[in-house]
Amino acid sequence: MAITRRDLITNIAKAGVPVAAVMSMSTMASAGSESTQAESLPVPNAAVGLLYDASLCIGCKACEAACNEANNTPEDISGDRLHEAPVDLNVFTRNIIKLYKPTDGSPSSFVKRQCMQCLDPACAAGCPFQALYKESVTGIVRWDGGKCIGCRYCTISCPFSVPRFQWQGFNPVVTKCELCSHRLAKGLKPGCTSVCPTGAVTFGPRTVLLLEAKRRIKNSPGRYYQDRVYGEKDNGGTQALYLSRVPFAMLGLPEIGPESVPSSSLRWQERVYKYFALPALLYVGLVAVIRKNLKGHEAEALEQEKETGLRAQQ
Amino acid sequence: MSTTVIKLPGTTRPRWERAVPVYGVSVVNPFFIGLIVMALLALVLTTYREIVGLGPVSGMNDMFGWGIWKTFNVVVLTAWGSGAFAVGTAAWVFGRKRLFPLMRMALLTSMLAYACGLCLLGVDVGRPWNFYWVFFPWNWNVHSPMAEVAICMSVYAAIPLFLENIPPVLERLWHFDVRLQPIVEKLEHILHKFFPLIIAAAYLLPAMHQSSLGALMLLAGQRVHPLWQTPFLPLLYVGAAAFMSFGCVAGTTMLCCLVWKRPMDREVLDEAARITAWLIAGWLALRTLDLLFRGALITAFRFNRYAGIFWTETFLIGYGGWLLYRSLKDRQPRTMFLGYTISSIGGMLYRFSPTTLAYMPGPKAMYFPSTIELLIAIGFVSIGIAAFLLMVKLFAILPAPAQEWRDMAHYFKFRKPYISWTRYFNFGFFGDIEPKESD
Numbered sequence: 001m002a003i004t005r006r007d008l009i010t011n012i013a014k015a016g017v018p019v020a021a022v023m024s025m026s027t028m029a030s031a032g033s034e035s036t037q038a039e040s041l042p043v044p045n046a047a048v049g050l051l052y053d054a055s056l057c058i059g060c061k062a063c064e065a066a067c068n069e070a071n072n073t074p075e076d077i078s079g080d081r082l083h084e085a086p087v088d089l090n091v092f093t094r095n096i097i098k099l100y101k102p103t104d105g106s107p108s109s110f111v112k113r114q115c116m117q118c119l120d121p122a123c124a125a126g127c128p129f130q131a132l133y134k135e136s137v138t139g140i141v142r143w144d145g146g147k148c149i150g151c152r153y154c155t156i157s158c159p160f161s162v163p164r165f166q167w168q169g170f171n172p173v174v175t176k177c178e179l180c181s182h183r184l185a186k187g188l189k190p191g192c193t194s195v196c197p198t199g200a201v202t203f204g205p206r207t208v209l210l211l212e213a214k215r216r217i218k219n220s221p222g223r224y225y226q227d228r229v230y231g232e233k234d235n236g237g238t239q240a241l242y243l244s245r246v247p248f249a250m251l252g253l254p255e256i257g258p259e260s261v262p263s264s265s266l267r268w269q270e271r272v273y274k275y276f277a278l279p280a281l282l283y284v285g286l287v288a289v290i291r292k293n294l295k296g297h298e299a300e301a302l303e304q305e306k307e308t309g310l311r312a313q314q
Numbered sequence: 315m316s317t318t319v320i321k322l323p324g325t326t327r328p329r330w331e332r333a334v335p336v337y338g339v340s341v342v343n344p345f346f347i348g349l350i351v352m353a354l355l356a357l358v359l360t361t362y363r364e365i366v367g368l369g370p371v372s373g374m375n376d377m378f379g380w381g382i383w384k385t386f387n388v389v390v391l392t393a394w395g396s397g398a399f400a401v402g403t404a405a406w407v408f409g410r411k412r413l414f415p416l417m418r419m420a421l422l423t424s425m426l427a428y429a430c431g432l433c434l435l436g437v438d439v440g441r442p443w444n445f446y447w448v449f450f451p452w453n454w455n456v457h458s459p460m461a462e463v464a465i466c467m468s469v470y471a472a473i474p475l476f477l478e479n480i481p482p483v484l485e486r487l488w489h490f491d492v493r494l495q496p497i498v499e500k501l502e503h504i505l506h507k508f509f510p511l512i513i514a515a516a517y518l519l520p521a522m523h524q525s526s527l528g529a530l531m532l533l534a535g536q537r538v539h540p541l542w543q544t545p546f547l548p549l550l551y552v553g554a555a556a557f558m559s560f561g562c563v564a565g566t567t568m569l570c571c572l573v574w575k576r577p578m579d580r581e582v583l584d585e586a587a588r589i590t591a592w593l594i595a596g597w598l599a600l601r602t603l604d605l606l607f608r609g610a611l612i613t614a615f616r617f618n619r620y621a622g623i624f625w626t627e628t629f630l631i632g633y634g635g636w637l638l639y640r641s642l643k644d645r646q647p648r649t650m651f652l653g654y655t656i657s658s659i660g661g662m663l664y665r666f667s668p669t670t671l672a673y674m675p676g677p678k679a680m681y682f683p684s685t686i687e688l689l690i691a692i693g694f695v696s697i698g699i700a701a702f703l704l705m706v707k708l709f710a711i712l713p714a715p716a717q718e719w720r721d722m723a724h725y726f727k728f729r730k731p732y733i734s735w736t737r738y739f740n741f742g743f744f745g746d747i748e749p750k751e752s753d
Contacts, residue, residue, distance in 0.1 A: 129447040148440075156533070159537075172441065297414070
């Protein structure tokens with residue numbers, strides 16, 4: 001059953017941008033009454049994303065291997081030089097399955113971590129020369145090596161600690177999940193979703209995934225934590241959506257609230273520098289005051305020059 | 315022309331009337347050689363870092379993406395080096411003209427601190443060759459604090475701060491050779507004409523990027539401890555830069571006076587100490603109010619690392635400010651110097667905390683700078699100190715009584731008639747104004 005549903009969604013995604021655009025527009029129109037920031041933020045027409053249902057995940061890590069293959073990254077065997085067992089996301093690992101297992105016997109859960117493809121990404125908001133940017137059509141947050149200066153501000157600002165900087169070598173790159181954009185262009189699904197045996201992770205237009213997630217919640221009330229889709233509104237909305245039986249915070253998904261990090265933290269920054277008007281005004285005022293003060297000082301210095309017989313110093 | 319100099323100690327208060335080079339002392343001494351060795355070592359290690367990447371040479375990791383090269387050499391050093399901005403603003407915008415004798419010290423320390431910080435920033439970033447995008451404004455991400463820091467800082471150091479430091483060089487050329495005087499005077503005239511525009515930019519740009527340095531950590535959100543994470547972070551960062559740079563400028567000047575046996579001008583130093591004490595009082599008040607209104611003050615009374623750091627920095631800044639205030643009464647240079655030192659160290663800790671000490675990226679995140687990282691950081695500071703020692707001996711930077719200038723002229727005239735080209739006076743010209751034909 002799950003498989004067929006996944007195929008359906010996948011086919012919708014494969015059908016390409018026009019269908020997705022029409023679908024998202026129609027669902028947006030029918031969406032609803034309440035207005036949160038997640039809905040006021042411009043959702044790209046063909047925003048694609050992932051839906052990860054932690055309750056279906058069996059932790060087989062097939063998606064990790066598929067991710068490596070799809071992105072042509074070497075297996076991270078730094079642990080025991082034998083098994084691919086990365087501890088966390090790293091420059092070779094854009095996608096990782098982790099296990100949350102409390103010692104008191106309460107429910108445990110796997111969690112898949114990768115870029116959340118935020119609607120208002122903090123990494124792109126902080127990136128000085130727009131090396132990290134949100135694609136206008138698909139909404140995928142991508143990295144442009146020709147503009148990145150390697151300042152690593154993205155690793156500081158991302159609330160999900162996703163972007164990774166390459167610590168080795170003279171030409172380091174920043175890596176993060178880019179939803180296998182190169183595969184999408186060929187009409188293929190992202191690596192992780194193409195191999196998942198249980199349908200825990202599915203790929204599709206964000207609106208469709210959101211409806212599907214809500215359908216699952218409706219069909220089995222009480223199964224999911226707070227009957228909530230993480231990423232619908234969190235951090236202003238993300239394109240990777242999560243369903244889980246255990247609290248999201250336990251899976252490393254922080255409770256940020258419906259307002260995105262950039263819009264809540266850089267509000268004043270944006271106001272002060274709007275149209276560059278305030279700094280320009282301040283500059284003009286400063287020039288006037290300084291000109292007046294300097295003139296007085298020059299006269300004094302000349303007087304002192306006459307008095308001491310030593311050349312005046314500016 | 316010259317009259318015999320008789321020093322009568324105690325009869326008059328020494329006044330700082332003009333900047334005079336440190337003369338009669340060799341530039342090369344064991345300390346200077348030590349600095350050069352550290353600097354060279356750092357350059358060699360930097361080459362190694364450029365080849366192997368950041369991982370093998372530093373303690374930085376996926377969780378702590380920023381190490382001391384950014385958090386100390388850029389964030390802290392540029393705060394100490396904000397003298398050109400803070401002292402200058404006090405003198406030329408708020409009319410505290412008594413601070414004028416400190417200006418050249420402020421300008422020089424600022425330029426060196428910024429230059430060293432920016433150079434190390436170039437070593438710290440992974441892909442510095444892409445920095446050329448700074449010349450394409452349509453590619454700037456204008457609302458990014460990082461873009462503002464990168465753009466404002468480099469523009470500030472390269473243009474206004476550099477131009478502000480030109481006068482001592484021109485002055486030296488003027489005294490160097492009579493034949494150079496007409497062209498130097500012409501250049502000075504041009505420079506003076508544009509000075510208001512240059513200086514205004516030199517105050518606006520640091521105000522912008524010092525606040526943006528604070529805004530950097532706003533995006534880190536919950537990962538900075540609530541004692542530090544506040545919407546007022548930009549303002550607090552500018553404030554910290556203001557009192558720290560006063561401490562750096564006045565403290566360094568006092569230290570130089572002590573080392574090279576120059577008299578101290580109590581009026582100027584008192585003025586600087588008074589301003590610093592008030593800046594500290596205002597800063598502490600703002601921080602306390604912010605903590606109170608956000609309700610974060612309660613976390614300062616928990617027994618953990620963060621509360622410890624908070625109380626340490628608050629104590630250091632507050633105690634330093636109080637010592638400065640007391641030095642106005644007890645007239646002890648020792649108290650004043652201690653006040654500057656302690657408050658500056660407290661400010662350093664404050665600027666250091668949000669990015670490093672109070673930054674909590676994850677439960678197991680650990681960062682401690684590696685040996686190579688420390689050596690490079692120290693090496694780049696050594697370059698700055700060595701350049702400072704060279705500059706004060708080549709150019710008129712340190713303030714002194716006017717008599718010092720005449721003493722210097724005598725020294726070169728009678729004690730060292732065979733002056734090498736590295737010395738201040740050459741060609742037998744001693745800096746006294748010679749009567750012009752028009753007079």
